[in-house]
Amino acid sequence: MYKAGFVGFGEINTPRDVVDRKTNEAKQLLIENGFQLVTTDSVTDEEKGIEVERAIRDLKKDEFDFLIVCFTGWIPSYTVIKVISEFKEKPMILWGLAGKSSDKNGRLATTAAQAGTTAIRKPMEDMGYKFKYIYDFPDSQPKINEIITFAKAATTVAKLKRSKIGMMGYRDMKLYGTMFDGISLKSKTGVEVEFFEMLEIVQKMENISENEVHKIIKKILKEWDFQKEPNSESLKLGVRVYLALKEKIEDCKYDAISLIDVDGMKKLLKFPPSLIFMLIANEMKKYTVPENDTLGAVTQLIIGYATGQISAYMEFYEFMPDRVLMGVPDYVPDEIIDGSLKVLPTSFGQLSEGILNVSKVKTGKVTLARLGYCGSNYTMHIVTGTAVEPRSWKEVGWEPPAPQLPGLEVILDTPVDDFAQKVMSQHYIVTYGDNTDVLRDICKLMDIYVI
Numbered sequence: 001m002y003k004a005g006f007v008g009f010g011e012i013n014t015p016r017d018v019v020d021r022k023t024n025e026a027k028q029l030l031i032e033n034g035f036q037l038v039t040t041d042s043v044t045d046e047e048k049g050i051e052v053e054r055a056i057r058d059l060k061k062d063e064f065d066f067l068i069v070c071f072t073g074w075i076p077s078y079t080v081i082k083v084i085s086e087f088k089e090k091p092m093i094l095w096g097l098a099g100k101s102s103d104k105n106g107r108l109a110t111t112a113a114q115a116g117t118t119a120i121r122k123p124m125e126d127m128g129y130k131f132k133y134i135y136d137f138p139d140s141q142p143k144i145n146e147i148i149t150f151a152k153a154a155t156t157v158a159k160l161k162r163s164k165i166g167m168m169g170y171r172d173m174k175l176y177g178t179m180f181d182g183i184s185l186k187s188k189t190g191v192e193v194e195f196f197e198m199l200e201i202v203q204k205m206e207n208i209s210e211n212e213v214h215k216i217i218k219k220i221l222k223e224w225d226f227q228k229e230p231n232s233e234s235l236k237l238g239v240r241v242y243l244a245l246k247e248k249i250e251d252c253k254y255d256a257i258s259l260i261d262v263d264g265m266k267k268l269l270k271f272p273p274s275l276i277f278m279l280i281a282n283e284m285k286k287y288t289v290p291e292n293d294t295l296g297a298v299t300q301l302i303i304g305y306a307t308g309q310i311s312a313y314m315e316f317y318e319f320m321p322d323r324v325l326m327g328v329p330d331y332v333p334d335e336i337i338d339g340s341l342k343v344l345p346t347s348f349g350q351l352s353e354g355i356l357n358v359s360k361v362k363t364g365k366v367t368l369a370r371l372g373y374c375g376s377n378y379t380m381h382i383v384t385g386t387a388v389e390p391r392s393w394k395e396v397g398w399e400p401p402a403p404q405l406p407g408l409e410v411i412l413d414t415p416v417d418d419f420a421q422k423v424m425s426q427h428y429i430v431t432y433g434d435n436t437d438v439l440r441d442i443c444k445l446m447d448i449y450v451i
Contacts, residue, residue, distance in 0.1 A: 002151035005059050005067040005090070006030065006039040007083060009075045012046050014111055019044065022072035022097055022111070026142070030068070033144055035151070038062045042072070045079040052082045059087065066091040066154035068147075069131075073097075073111025077120040084129070091130050091154040091445050093147060094121060098136035108138055130445050153441035156305040161190030165297045166252060168198055168245075169260025172291040177425045180294040184376040188446060191298050194252060198264050204244035213239050216279070225340040230355060234345065238275035238355065241265075245276065246284060256287035256297040272354030274330035278341075281310065281333035289313045289427065290330060296427045299371040299380075306438045307431050310335040314408070315426045317395070319416055325390060326430070327407030331357040336430070337406075338362045346399045358403045363387045366410060367435040371448070372424040378448045381424050384434050385412040422451050 008023030010016075023042045030037060040058035043051045059067075067090045069080065084092065096117035099110030114135055121133050132150045136142045171179055182193060216239045249257060257280060259265060265273040277288045287300040287310065296313055304311040310333045318325040334341060337359040344358045366387045372379050387408040394402035408430075412419055443450050 001036050002155055003036045003064045005064040006037045007055050008042045008070040008072055009080055010072040011075045012044040014073050019072050026070050038064045045076050055083050056086050065158040068093045071096045071113040071116040073113050074115045094131050094133045096135040098138045101139050149438050150441050152306050152438050156442055157445050159305045163255045163301055164192045166254035166257040167195050169264045172260045173262050178293040188378050201244045205240045208240050208243045225342045227344040230345040237271050242276045242279040258289050258292050258297050260292055261290040275355040277331045293427050295371045299429045303429050303431050307435050309431045311429050311431050312336050313427050314430050323409045323411045325409055327405045332406045336362050344403050359406050361406050361408050365433055367431050368428045370424045370428045379451050380443050380448050381451050382439050383414055385410040
C-alpha cells in the first residue's frame with residue numbers, strides 16, 4: 001500500500017467536466033494499483049484562489065508519504081506552486097496525462113498537459129523540489145509502472161526516517177569500512193543507530209527460561225536439515241543468546257541488527273553467531289549483517305523496503321574474468337535458499353563449534369548494492385548480473401572435510417575490472433531481479449550519488 005497525496009490541475013477555460021473526468025480516471029487507476037490517496041477535487045486557476053485554498057486544507061487533513069501532482073491539461077504554473085509549496089518537504093510526482101484520438105477522423109484531442117508540465121518542470125527543479133517527471137503518450141496506457149517504482153522509492157525514504165538499527169559492539173576486527181558517521185547518516189537517511197553492550201545480552205541470558213530454549217531447539221531440529229548430530233550445549237547456548245537478543249530487539253523496536261562477531265561472540269563467548277543470525281532472520285524477519293557493518297545494515301533497509309525482499313548480505317571470495325564468486329562463512333536467510341535449510345555443526349581454525357549454514361542459494365537475475373560515504377557525501381554502488389550455481393570450492397581453514405559454503409557466481413553486466421575499481425566493501429547486499437530503477441529514484445530523493 002502506497003499512501004500518497006493527490007491533486008489534479010486543469011485550466012479554467014478547459015471544460016470542467018473534462019478536467020474532473022481525467023482527474024477521476026487518474027485517481028481510479030492509482031487506487032486499482034494499491035494506492036491509498038489523500039485527495040481533493042480538481043483545481044483550476046480561477047482568480048480568487050478558492051480552489052487552491054480548499055485543496056491545501058483537504059491535503060493537510062491526513063499524512064502521506066509523497067504527493068502526486070497531476071496535470072490534466074494546461075494550467076499556469078503559479079496556481080500549481082501555490083498548492084504544492086505547502087508540501088515542499090514531500091517527494092513528488094509531476095504527472096502529465098495525455099490526449100486521445102477521439103473523433104471519427106482519428107484526430108488527436110489534447111488538453112495540452114505537457115505544455116503545463118514543461119512550463120513547471122525546470123522551475124520545480126530550480127526551487128529544490130524532489131520529484132520525478134512522468135508523462136504519458138497519447139492513445140497509450142498510462143505509465144503506471146514508473147509511478148509505482150517511484151512510489152516504492154518515496155515510501156522507502158519515509159520508512160527510513162522511522163527506522164532503527166541495533167548494534168551490539170562497534171568496529172569488529174578493527175575494520176575501517178564498517179565504521180560510520182552518526183550525524184551525517186542521520187541527516188542523509190533518517191536512520192537511527194543504537195549501540196548496546198554484549199554484557200547486556202549476557203545478563204538477559206540469565207533470565208531466559210529453559211522451557212523457551214527447549215521449544216526453539218525442538219523446532220529447529222524438526223525444520224532444519226542437520227548434516228550431522230549437533231552438540232547439545234552449543235545449541236542451548238546459541239538459542240539462549242538468540243532469545244536474549246529477541247527481547248532486546250522487540251523492546252527497542254529494531255528493524256535491523258548487527259553483532260560484534262570475531263572480537264565479541266567468537267572471542268569472548270566462544271560461540272560463532274551463525275545460528276543466532278539464522279534465527280533472527282528467519283523467525284523474526286529482521287535484516288541482519290555481521291561484524292558491526294552499519295552501512296551494510298542501512299543498505300539492507302533501503303533495498304529491503306524498496307523490494308520487499310530480506311536483502312541478504314554476501315562477501316567476495318574471488319574475482320574472475322567475467323564474474324565474481326560471492327559467499328558467506330556463516331548463514332543465509334531462508335528466503336534466498338533453494339531447497340531445504342541445511343546446517344552443519346563444524347568449526348573454523350581455533351574457534352569452537354558453530355552451526356554453519358551450508359544451503360544452496362537461489363540463482364537468477366540479481367542486483368548488488370552498497371552504500372558508502374566520505375564526509376557528508378554519500379554514494380551507492382549498484383550493479384546487476386546473473387547469479388549461477390558456483391563451481392565446487394572451499395574456504396581453507398574449516399574443519400575437514402571443508403564444507404561448500406553458500407555462494408553464487410555472479411556474471412556481471414559490467415566489466416569485472418570496472419566493478420572492482422569501484423568496490424566499496426567486502427560486504428554487498430544481494431536482491432533478486434533488476435532493482436536499479438527504484439534504487440536510482442531513492443538515491444535521487446536522498447541526494448546520494450550513484451556509481
